[in-house]
Amino acid sequence: MLRCNVLLTIKQKRKEDHMAHEEEILTIMESLKIADKHTVGDIMASKGIWNAGTSAVNNTYKALNALVDLGKLEKGNGYFRVKGCRSEYKGHAQELTKALAEILKLNHKNHILREVEIKEVGLRSDAIVLMLKGDELLCFVLEVANNETEEYLKQKVNAWVLWEDAEKKLSELFGTKVEQFDIVVKGMDGAGDFDFEEYVGFLDE
The missing domain is CATH 1.10.10.10 (Winged helix-like DNA-binding domain superfamily/Winged helix DNA-binding domain)
Incomplete structure (x- = not known):
């Protein structure tokens, strides 16, 4: 028994x-x-x-x-x-998944929104991430350059940079106060605030 x-x-x-x-x-x-x-x-x-x-x-x-x-x-x-x-x-979908996987492997608390349509400024961002790194709350827009032209990617980045209500919209999306955000780009150097590999290195410190 x-x-x-x-x-x-x-x-x-x-x-x-x-x-x-x-x-x-x-x-x-x-x-x-x-x-x-x-x-x-x-x-x-x-x-x-x-x-x-x-x-x-x-x-x-x-x-x-x-x-x-x-x-x-x-x-x-x-x-x-x-x-x-x-x-x-295929193509871009695979590259975006790989990038998001690198973020998840950092094992910080996070909330990922993939392929988010922002109707107010007529754009669709690859991903928007809210992450808790230690005591610091970080928010960043992720763009993965695969087939996009440099001009098109810059248009997407500038839409965020020039939008006065960007932080307000991000706060609404995540249901918490977002005071500032970064723009992170993978696959095209210098297109955003940070290159993806550089930013992941910072998050992993």
Whole structure:
């Protein structure tokens, strides 16, 4: 009887762990919106949940498929996405996911809004991030230059820079006071306030 109880306890613990891991992965996917098993696995490994490499990827893949079976995610050709996401994970979508994954691997508390339409100034930003780094609340607009021309990217950056109500809009989006924000660009040097690699280095200090 004792052995049976021990086995039942172990089985229950494993079930609880699996459910917790699935919830963690769902939270990651809600930030990324679309990603492949390798990217999500790397994030899980950065949290110390699984060992980096094959273990993290295989366990992540099982959890992603379980979430598909539960109707919480959709599965595409080599990728997974949240319900309502119409992307097919090509080109720019992949590059944006990779950039957001680097932010998530820093393991700071954050709130990521991906591909945000700002009707007031007629632009669609790749991502807007609110992050708590220590005691400091940071907000930044992220643009990933893939196929965009330099002129088009500068138009997007200038729309934020010249908009007097930018901080007010950001405060509304996140439901908290945003007093200032940075513009971070990946893939085109000097286009924003900071280059992506430089900014991630600062966040990782």
